[in-house]
Amino acid sequence: MPLSVLELFNEIKLKTGSAQIANWIVSEAVAKPYFQALSEGLTPDDDSVSKALNCARRLEEGEPIQYVLGRWSFRDLELIVDPRALIPRPETEVVVEVALRCLTKRGVDHPRILELGTGSGAPAIALATEIEGAYVLATDLSVESLSLARANLGLYTDRISGQMELIRADWFRAIDPDEQPLIDHGEFDLIFSNPPYISQNDYDRLEPLVRDWEPRSALVSGERGTEQLETILSLAPRYLAQRGFVVLEMDPAQIGSVVDFARGIGYECEVFHDLAERERGLVAKLLRDDHRRIGDSLTTL
Numbered sequence: 172m173p174l175s176v177l178e179l180f181n182e183i184k185l186k187t188g189s190a191q192i193a194n195w196i197v198s199e200a201v202a203k204p205y206f207q208a209l210s211e212g213l214t215p216d217d218d219s220v221s222k223a224l225n226c227a228r229r230l231e232e233g234e235p236i237q238y239v240l241g242r243w244s245f246r247d248l249e250l251i252v253d254p255r256a257l258i259p260r261p262e263t264e265v266v267v268e269v270a271l272r273c274l275t276k277r278g279v280d281h282p283r284i285l286e287l288g289t290g291s292g293a294p295a296i297a298l299a300t301e302i303e304g305a306y307v308l309a310t311d312l313s314v315e316s317l318s319l320a321r322a323n324l325g326l327y328t329d330r331i332s333g334q335m336e337l338i339r340a341d342w343f344r345a346i347d348p349d350e351q352p353l354i355d356h357g358e359f360d361l362i363f364s365n366p367p368y369i370s371q372n373d374y375d376r377l378e379p380l381v382r383d384w385e386p387r388s389a390l391v392s393g394e395r396g397t398e399q400l401e402t403i404l405s406l407a408p409r410y411l412a413q414r415g416f417v418v419l420e421m422d423p424a425q426i427g428s429v430v431d432f433a434r435g436i437g438y439e440c441e442v443f444h445d446l447a448e449r450e451r452g453l454v455a456k457l458l459r460d461d462h463r464r465i466g467d468s469l470t471t472l
């Protein structure tokens with residue numbers, strides 16, 4: 172006897188303990204919103220039922236709901252998400268908002284933006300679709316993440332009024348021999364990054380939902396956790412346009428030391444908060460006009 176859509180919903184709710192999750196899973200399995208399927212009196216076919224049960228089993232095994240569903244929203248985008256890259260977080264949506272506001276305040280037309288460590292492509296695609304005529308260059312060291320970012324970019328090319336490119340790079344150093352060096356892409360009004368910022372010790376204590384499923388290379392920075400943030404701040408000046416700025420996401424506990432570091436190499440910093448009112452990142456602008464020289468002297472770092 173085939174299950175009705177309501178019976179399937181109830182079975183998944185029982186297995187997962189959540190009506191919201193059952194709604195998402197059933198919607199995904201029947202390829203339409205659950206309430207629409209319910210009002211149409213749809214009877215899910217065998218494939219849909221086994222897809223829903225398989226999703227519930229994966230959740231029971233501890234996999235994050237985002238990977239189980241295979242897509243997740245970020246600002247007004249719906250992106251493919253899978254273990255090739257970090258799951259985009261709501262905190263990062265706020266960081267994108269901060270970057271957008273700073274660009275608007277500065278009145279930059281057709282801004283040139285560099286995102287370092289794009290993962291699924293979420294921040295870069297959001298910036299490219301939300302800013303008229305922007306040029307966005309997004310990089311990542313991980314070949315897997317870049318392939319996911321490319322797939323996501325493919326979903327939104329028609330909403331990009333400017334241009335977006337993806338290249339493989341170790342922060343500012345392009346890796347593939349046929350890629351242009353980053354410096355040849357010109358200067359940037361905004362350098363945006365949500366780099367790995369978890370220390371090795373904190374990684375060992377992370378909840379399994381994150382540690383066992385998301386790529387380690389997207390999470391761990393080094394012994395202290397702030398190493399990659401410092402590298403980006405040190406190298407950014409060579410790539411910043413006059414009046415350009417850096418927007419970085421980090422752990423609230425790192426703000427003090429990263430602000431001290433940034434000020435020590437000539438940045439003026441403003442700290443911003445996330446939706447939970449925690450200090451979540453900083454906007455760093457160079458005080459001096461000779462900013463490219465600061466970068467030159469630090470490129471050996």
Ligand SMILES: C[S@@+](CC[C@H](N)C(=O)[O-])C[C@H]1O[C@@H](n2cnc3c(N)ncnc32)[C@H](O)[C@@H]1O
Nearest residue numbers: 259288289290311312313341342365366367389
């Ligand atoms: C915390 S994730 C952020 C992903 C995405 N930007 C987001 O906010 O959802 C950090 C990203 O930085 C990348 N990454 C790590 N080390 C890197 C490096 N040396 N150069 C470029 N990207 C790097 C990782 O592969 C990962 O995709």
